Amino acid sequence: MKSLRRRNIRDRVMEVVLMASTILVLLPLLIIIYHVISNGISAINWEFFTEELGSPSRAMQGRPTGLVHTMIGTLVVDFMALAIAVPVGIGAGVMLSEYPDHRLNPTLRIMNDTLNGMPAILKGLFAFVLIVKPMGTFSGIAGAAALAFVMIPIIARTTESALMSIPWTIREAALAIGLPRWRVVLSTVMPAAKTGLVTGILIGFARAAGEAAPLLFTSFGNNYLPNHWTGFIFNPVDTLPQRLYSLAISPYAQWHSMGWASAIVLLGFVILCFTAARLASRQKYQL
Amino acid sequence: MATAINQTSTSEEILRRPPAILYRWLGDKIFSTVIVLLGSCIILLAVGMAWLLYTEGSMALEEFGFFGFLKGRTWDPAVLLEFGTWPFLFGTLVTSAAALMLSLFPAVAVAVFSAEYAPRWLAGIIDNLVQLIAAVPSVVIGIWGIFVLAPWLRDTIYMPVYFWTETNAPGMMPILGNPMGYGMTTATIVLALMIVPYTTALTKDAIKSVPAAQREAARALGATRWEVIRMAVLPYARSGIMAGAILSLGRAIGETMAVAMLIGNKNTLPFSIFGAGSTMPSVIVNEFREAVENLHVSSLLAIGFILFILALIINLIAAFITCKLSISGGQTV
Amino acid sequence: MKQNSEYLTANNLPRNFEITRDSIFTASGKNIRMETRNLTVKYGSKIGIQDISLPIENKKVTALIGPSGCGKTTFLRALNRMHDLTRIASVTGEVLLDNKNIYDPDVNPVIIRRKIGMVFQKPTPFPTMSIYDNVVAGLKLVGIRNKSLLNEVCERALTQAALFDEVKDRMKDPGMSLSGGQQQRLSIARALAVEPEVLLMDEPTSSLDPQATSRIEELIHTLKDQVTIVIITHNMQQAARVSDKTAFFYVGHVVEMGETKTLFTNPKEKRTEEYITGRFG
Numbered sequence: 001m002k003s004l005r006r007r008n009i010r011d012r013v014m015e016v017v018l019m020a021s022t023i024l025v026l027l028p029l030l031i032i033i034y035h036v037i038s039n040g041i042s043a044i045n046w047e048f049f050t051e052e053l054g055s056p057s058r059a060m061q062g063r064p065t066g067l068v069h070t071m072i073g074t075l076v077v078d079f080m081a082l083a084i085a086v087p088v089g090i091g092a093g094v095m096l097s098e099y100p101d102h103r104l105n106p107t108l109r110i111m112n113d114t115l116n117g118m119p120a121i122l123k124g125l126f127a128f129v130l131i132v133k134p135m136g137t138f139s140g141i142a143g144a145a146a147l148a149f150v151m152i153p154i155i156a157r158t159t160e161s162a163l164m165s166i167p168w169t170i171r172e173a174a175l176a177i178g179l180p181r182w183r184v185v186l187s188t189v190m191p192a193a194k195t196g197l198v199t200g201i202l203i204g205f206a207r208a209a210g211e212a213a214p215l216l217f218t219s220f221g222n223n224y225l226p227n228h229w230t231g232f233i234f235n236p237v238d239t240l241p242q243r244l245y246s247l248a249i250s251p252y253a254q255w256h257s258m259g260w261a262s263a264i265v266l267l268g269f270v271i272l273c274f275t276a277a278r279l280a281s282r283q284k285y286q287l
Numbered sequence: 288m289a290t291a292i293n294q295t296s297t298s299e300e301i302l303r304r305p306p307a308i309l310y311r312w313l314g315d316k317i318f319s320t321v322i323v324l325l326g327s328c329i330i331l332l333a334v335g336m337a338w339l340l341y342t343e344g345s346m347a348l349e350e351f352g353f354f355g356f357l358k359g360r361t362w363d364p365a366v367l368l369e370f371g372t373w374p375f376l377f378g379t380l381v382t383s384a385a386a387l388m389l390s391l392f393p394a395v396a397v398a399v400f401s402a403e404y405a406p407r408w409l410a411g412i413i414d415n416l417v418q419l420i421a422a423v424p425s426v427v428i429g430i431w432g433i434f435v436l437a438p439w440l441r442d443t444i445y446m447p448v449y450f451w452t453e454t455n456a457p458g459m460m461p462i463l464g465n466p467m468g469y470g471m472t473t474a475t476i477v478l479a480l481m482i483v484p485y486t487t488a489l490t491k492d493a494i495k496s497v498p499a500a501q502r503e504a505a506r507a508l509g510a511t512r513w514e515v516i517r518m519a520v521l522p523y524a525r526s527g528i529m530a531g532a533i534l535s536l537g538r539a540i541g542e543t544m545a546v547a548m549l550i551g552n553k554n555t556l557p558f559s560i561f562g563a564g565s566t567m568p569s570v571i572v573n574e575f576r577e578a579v580e581n582l583h584v585s586s587l588l589a590i591g592f593i594l595f596i597l598a599l600i601i602n603l604i605a606a607f608i609t610c611k612l613s614i615s616g617g618q619t620v
Numbered sequence: 621m622k623q624n625s626e627y628l629t630a631n632n633l634p635r636n637f638e639i640t641r642d643s644i645f646t647a648s649g650k651n652i653r654m655e656t657r658n659l660t661v662k663y664g665s666k667i668g669i670q671d672i673s674l675p676i677e678n679k680k681v682t683a684l685i686g687p688s689g690c691g692k693t694t695f696l697r698a699l700n701r702m703h704d705l706t707r708i709a710s711v712t713g714e715v716l717l718d719n720k721n722i723y724d725p726d727v728n729p730v731i732i733r734r735k736i737g738m739v740f741q742k743p744t745p746f747p748t749m750s751i752y753d754n755v756v757a758g759l760k761l762v763g764i765r766n767k768s769l770l771n772e773v774c775e776r777a778l779t780q781a782a783l784f785d786e787v788k789d790r791m792k793d794p795g796m797s798l799s800g801g802q803q804q805r806l807s808i809a810r811a812l813a814v815e816p817e818v819l820l821m822d823e824p825t826s827s828l829d830p831q832a833t834s835r836i837e838e839l840i841h842t843l844k845d846q847v848t849i850v851i852i853t854h855n856m857q858q859a860a861r862v863s864d865k866t867a868f869f870y871v872g873h874v875v876e877m878g879e880t881k882t883l884f885t886n887p888k889e890k891r892t893e894e895y896i897t898g899r900f901g
């Protein structure tokens with residue numbers, strides 16, 4: 001038998017190794033946040049939020065340029081996506097949790113997990129084939145659909161687990177006073193699971209809001225504000241993650257710093273959603 | 288008037304009256320129909336995705352044959368119009384597997400540290416930060432990689448290694464590749480960081496599900512903290528770690544933006560360690576917007592289809608493991 | 621024969637225990653409210669209860685006793701079609717309410733459950749609702765909007781459940797804010813609000829302290845003038861205190877059924893005797 005002293009030393013060594021690994025994993029995150037803020041803050045100014053981007057020459061000649069069309073476009077596309085995803089995601093979650101005996105249920109669970117595991121870029125390709133191709137043009141609505149495909153399986157999963165966490169006896173008690181099933185779900189189970197549902201929606205939203213890959217072939221991007229508000233829906237629309245990508249790989253230094261600035265906005269937005277989701281419920285949901 | 292009717296009927300009668308049709312059966316019918324329709328949307332989405340990617344990619348798959356397309360080493364959209372996906376499949380598999388190997392130990396270590404060693408408040412912070420890594424948008428990591436990480440890696444690691452190899456082992460040069468900073472290694476490192484949260488989360492869940500009695504039994508034998516982890520916790524959490532690792536692998540093969548921004552985007556084999564490469568998602572991102580030829584577009588969609596199959600296989604394996612893992616976890620009967 | 625006083629004998633039965641000569645075995649008798657005929661419930665291939673034919677008398681308390689896992693709860697849940705929820709449970713045989721089989725295809729389970737209420741082992745106030753909303757949930761949520769009627773029903777149900785005085789000043793508080801015993805009485809009030817004709821109680825006092833238990837038992841005594849009650853209990857004194865009829869369940873069958881007093885003092889079956897004298901179970 002090994003001596004107690006050696007075993008205790010081993011214990012200490014492992015503790016240090018594990019701690020070091022933890023720091024190794026978390027350090028890059030802090031470095032990223034630091035660099036994003038320090039590089040981007042100088043490019044954030046009034047024009048950044050009020051002017052449209054225009055052609056590269058605008059930035060190079062020092063004329064005012066910004067990403068107002070991107071901000072509006074992002075909000076429009078993200079919320080359209082949310083409007084599509086919430087009913088479908090919640091509905092599917094309700095089906096998974098409240099109709100466990102339904103014939104389609106096992107299939108639904110497998111398909112939802114499949115969809116959840118699919119790379120976001122494939123959802124972009126899918127939306128391209130499904131919407132952009134028949135419409136003949138890139139559009140905000142196609143981008144919204146692609147993002148909705150990202151959100152739906154996440155919302156469905158979290159909805160299911162939020163509803164499952166409500167004890168089955170609540171449903172039985174509600175049925176026993178003669179409530180029909182739809183009332184049981186809508187008026188007793190879902191209100192009780194409210195925070196879980198909100199958390200799921202926030203997590204799905206945060207995830208989709210950061211995705212660029214599905215938007216590249218759907219909402220495409222646009223350097224200018226549309227002439228009419230419908231342009232945000234039916235024409236190519238600029239969105240923050242996709243614009244960030246374009247700025248970062250562009251050859252212009254001015255655009256690079258605008259890229260950092262949009263990274264601040266994007267990261268801030270996502271962290272905001274993320275924190276809100278955490279605060280909304282103490283329960284742990286996987287991203 | 289409705290109130291008049293109410294006044295003539297006693298409360299007794301109102302209570303005795305059977306509920307409105309909506310509350311007898313019609314409501315249930317409508318509700319379950321709507322719910323099932325919404326649920327079916329997801330089934331349709333998943334099936335439709337596979338089907339559309341296949342049909343849209345079928346032009347390329349027919350032109351070169353499924354396996355021919357898979358094994359083809361030439362990707363030439365400009366002159367020959369010949370498309371083979373092997374370079375990208377290779378790039379995806381290599382970067383993902385390497386990233387997984389790189390991230391596995393730290394990811395498990397974070398989970399163990401936060402579950403077993405860290406005080407409660409610190410564990411909470413660690414967990415949230417790790418989950419935050421998963422929440423950071425891929426493009427943000429990409430822009431950081433382009434302007435900070437890649438130059439830094441080039442100057443502090445790639446160049447010294449390159450020069451050392453040049454003088455000491457010149458035969459290794461082709462394998463090492465051009466150390467410009469954007470390439471396979473940089474992409475792998477970033478991928479490793481991005482997939483840590485998935486392994487960590489599942490490992491931590493598994494560790495938490497280890498019964499307290501198991502742990503106490505080991506403690507009672509006089510085991511140190513590490514020995515408890517070795518003897519009682521890790522063996523129990525093994526399938527959780529496995530599932531997490533496979534889930535991470537699934538994320539790695541599908542990770543698009545950061546990789547596309549950092550891998551250097553070279554379409555021809557051979558790839559080298561530091562040199563530029565390509566993955567399936569990165570080639571789609573880079574070329575899809577500019578693709579003009581129908582065959583080119585179809586080939587990119589065919590890559591999407593192959594990516595779909597790859598992701599499907601990995602997810603099914605992960606699902607199989609988690610299913611075995613939580614068979615006693617128990618949902619409602 | 622001298623018996624330990626812990627066991628029930630004719631001597632320590634309640635004084636006012638009323639003995640009526642069996643009419644219950646004449647199934648056509650007018651005072652039979654519910655009746656099961658060859659009721660069998662299976663979970664997949666596992667048998668929950670088999671071939672149970674049991675009459676339930678109008679405005680009487682029928683107690684179901686027996687060791688754990690003997691099918692009492694399965695039986696009780698079959699009486700208001702609670703098994704509909706899980707497809708793996710299959711019910712065969714008949715459950716007659718006023719001579720109508722509630723499992724007939726033309727019968728709507730929603731209406732059946734309004735006539736046959738149920739109270740569960742653990743109190744189940746609806747988590748997000750106030751006390752008031754909890755009580756009137758069964759009316760409000762099926763479209764009855766008449767305020768004065770709802771108030772009237774709420775007061776009546778809470779009074780019946782002997783809870784009104786305790787909560788009348790805080791109707792808007794969440795139902796979850798009540799104590800365990802109060803929550804259970806709230807559950808009972810909620811079940812009574814829809815004016816059920818039969819009330820099924822599945823060990824309603826098992827999670828309560830003795831004081832709350834005795835309040836519920838008093839409640840059962842007063843309620844039986846208005847509703848027919850079927851109660852599951854593990855506590856044989858309780859069965860003796862509150863019930864008129866008792867059925868003894870054992871591994872999915874009814875071993876014996878009769879007047880509570882007769883069954884406890886002079887059981888016909890050996891197994892019943894062994895159970896009530898505490899030799900097993």
